Amino acid sequence: MDDALMACGHGADALGFVFYEKSPRYIAPEKANAIVAQLPPFVTPVALFVDAEAFLIDSVIAGSSRWVIQFHGDESEQECLSYQRPYIKALRVRDGDDVAFLFTQYPSASAMLLDAFKEGVPGGTGEVFNWSLIPDELSKPIVLAGGLTPNNVNQAIAQVSPYAVDVSGGVELSKGLKSESKVKEFIRGAKRG
Numbered sequence: 001m002d003d004a005l006m007a008c009g010h011g012a013d014a015l016g017f018v019f020y021e022k023s024p025r026y027i028a029p030e031k032a033n034a035i036v037a038q039l040p041p042f043v044t045p046v047a048l049f050v051d052a053e054a055f056l057i058d059s060v061i062a063g064s065s066r067w068v069i070q071f072h073g074d075e076s077e078q079e080c081l082s083y084q085r086p087y088i089k090a091l092r093v094r095d096g097d098d099v100a101f102l103f104t105q106y107p108s109a110s111a112m113l114l115d116a117f118k119e120g121v122p123g124g125t126g127e128v129f130n131w132s133l134i135p136d137e138l139s140k141p142i143v144l145a146g147g148l149t150p151n152n153v154n155q156a157i158a159q160v161s162p163y164a165v166d167v168s169g170g171v172e173l174s175k176g177l178k179s180e181s182k183v184k185e186f187i188r189g190a191k192r193g
């Protein structure tokens with residue numbers, strides 16, 4: 001709760017909640033929904049799943065009409081759509097990927113999140129990928145992720161012009177422990193960019 005309100009206080013537009021049990025950032029659904037109930041009205045809570053069972057997703061989103069879902073696994077478009085909520089599909093980009101083609105696989109997504117590919121790690125890698133793999137013209141808004149920090153967020157925005165930027169490890173003191181000064185610096189840098 002303290003971290004969430006701290007990030008909102010520094011101007012975060014959205015907060016991600018990781019419902020992937022293998023992540024050090026995992027949060028239990030009931031705890032997350034208690035936080036969501038306290039969020040200011042214009043901050044979007046984003047529920048992150050990796051090939052989760054439908055009952056888990058349903059149990060989280062039943063807690064609030066405000067949830068946007070972010071899918072980090074191999075979920076099909078049909079599956080993403082079945083929850084009848086706005087959703088973001090994460091793609092882990094690697095050399096040789098045709099990003100524009102991958103976008104066409106999720107026509108119903110509200111946005112696509114582009115993240116670094118690391119074998120066996122579905123997200124939160126802390127690694128930057130090659131931004132030049134992102135075409136200039138894409139059919140959906142991009143959320144840029146992967147190894148962003150207060151030091152490179154400006155450059156990322158200048159090069160990619162994303163709809164939004166997403167950060168995890170780059171604003172932490174250690175895995176799962178957010179740093180207020182880094183969060184503040186990151187958001188300031190992003191909004192200036």
Ligand SMILES: O=C(O)c1ccccc1NCC(=O)[C@H](O)[C@H](O)COP(=O)(O)O
Pocket residue numbers: 016018020023024025048049050072115122123124125126127145146147148166167168169170
């Ligand atoms: O953060 C995690 O632990 C995580 C685990 C499983 C799926 C997704 C996860 N995070 C997703 C995010 O959107 C991260 O913010 C994104 O991958 C960027 O992470 P980082 O490179 O550490 O900034």
